[in-house]
Amino acid sequence: MLDKGKSVQAIISEIGTSKTALLPILLAVQDASPAHYVNEAAMNEIAARLKLSRSRVYSTASFYSEISLKPRGRNIVQVCVNAPCENAGKAAIIRALENELTITLGETSADAQFTLEGVNCLGACYLSPAIKVNGRLYGNLTAAAAVDIIRQCREGEAN
């Protein structure tokens, strides 16, 4: 059961059981999960309700980088890994974030406070290099600015 909010059952009742409901359901289940991911039990339940094979549900969930198959931290830091951000100096941003968080790209910190992940285009190439923290977009970054965002985030948590 997902204590952050709705049960899988409630989400499916709301969105429906057509084949096209799969992606919205996966996203909603992830949103309702305290660890920001879709676990195996939830996936099996979705498969049974939508009359899809477990393998097909997993296929969709694993295809989109937006959906996580692993538990994630309270704060999710997403770095665009596509070409425009690459050209604008993404590597330095990632290095700075990895140093600050003492984890590498794709990992979650031991205290489960932060997950640092690479994602495909954030739709903000005009702001490259860009990152998203907990859904909020930050652009035209420097390494120092990126680290500041993380620190503010920590302070916000502490207060």
Next chain:
Amino acid sequence: MEQVAMKINGAAVSAPQGSTILEAARQLGVKIPSLCHHPDQRVKANCRVCVVEVEGSRNLMPACSTRVAPGMEIRTNTARVRETVQTILELILSNHPQDCPNCIRNGNCELRQLAADYGMREYKADIEPVALPIDTSTLSLVRDPNKCIKCGRCAEVCHHVQETGILYSHFRSTDIGVAPEYGKQLSEVNCVLCGQCVLVCPTGALHEKDDIPAVWAAIDNHEKHVVVQVAPAVRVSIAEEFGQAPGTIATDKLVSALRFAGFDRVFDTDFTADLTILEEGHELLRRLQTGGTLPMLTSCSPGWIKFMEHNYPDLLPHLSTCKSPQQMFGALAKTYYAQLSGIAPEDIFVVSIMPCTAKKFESARPEMADSGYRDVDAVLTTRELGRLLRQAGVDFNKLPPGEFDAPLGVSTGAAALFGATGGVMEAALRTVYEVVVQEELTEVNFTEVRGMAGIKEATVDLNGLPVKVAVAHGLAHARRLMDDVRAGQADYAFVEVMCCPGGCIGGGGQPYGTGTASREARIAATYAVDAAMPLRKSHHNPAVQQLYQDFLGQPLGEKSHHLLHTAYCDRS
């Protein structure tokens, strides 16, 4: 159908409207390479080796997914096309193990054939492939993801033909893989081990577990008396392993080949197929007369049984308690035959030649040991038999004819029918009719239950009692029927289900190239085998009559119950 006029490689040709370039070209004798394409499947267009030039189109077009149009000018043999195909092959091969001589598909791999055709000599293998673990978790199938080219043919058959839904593509781009969810092993999911994925795999990524060494070890051990049984479906397919056309009947050469290979006795699963009809026919009559669970479902097909145990455990009482002919044979070989021959059952080694990968699993089920020993010691698929015979030095097509040994090699045409969808039903009806009506059945061909339609129905008049029956093959069709049974909407008395499309002749252990066309040819051959037999009703089998007289007593008797019947388990 309306024809579309176009040009292929400068020659004016026409093809039916709606054809793809690939279909049109192949009909006209122009070969276009393909990997993800399969004639029985939907278009996937993901491997791109079928690209061609189409006048007016800037990009090369995939021939498998591009439909012909009037006036189209198609070129399949240009430098640009050849070089592109070579580049695509190089990309696939650069991430593919370079161990072709050691691969089980050596000799029939579609990728290796294209590499040979296109003169592939060197690959820029600058990416060191990660060695992915090989799944050897089941007794039937091996999945080697390192050899997978992600064509999606297995996923299609697993999801749309069998609806077992085990294999599907996961992740994306360079991480893509075709597997069960969470990278689970086949033993951890509801795989029924039908092997239909193996039949469509172009490479060595999916194959049967190779049991040839165990069989050679038994043959080479002179303490062992090695008897072999051959399933009905193998006699109409084994010749394909030696270059003959699908539908070639090779019963007599097959017997000689097995004797040549060193088996001490060459027996026939058809013998116990006849026996199955007597047991199952009487079980049906008993259920009809005593208000037993109906419809009764056939139980010969081990993939089907496993499917029921996983997905419809509530319907298990519908399954006939009869063991499959393979297992009845094993139980009798180590009891009845041991007595007849004076050979100790522990010295008898029973090998089955089956069109089926699930039979390997079935033979190892713990309950399949009613003789006091493991009833069937080893199972080889038709493909493995092909390899074993090549190792034995058999020149199959030049062999003189041979005959099965008695008594476990005596059979009727009814038994031969077991290989084709509807065959068990037809064989059962021939016997049940005569047992109930007590007069000779003159028209023995029940044509309503024949053919490739997914679900077939018939009603047979048994002394004024109309008995409704149904036949399904392929698990997607079986699922439709079982949903009806579960909903109480199926008024059938008897239902035959075969796991694989076309029945056992289309089984997952059959020669590569098995598809709709070869299935139809093997089915036609099956009916020809039946028609040519002097006896065509199972209860007329003199060896089966003798077996009842000397050993079993009567159908459903004490001994039958012990040796020939079984129970099922809930695997949900």
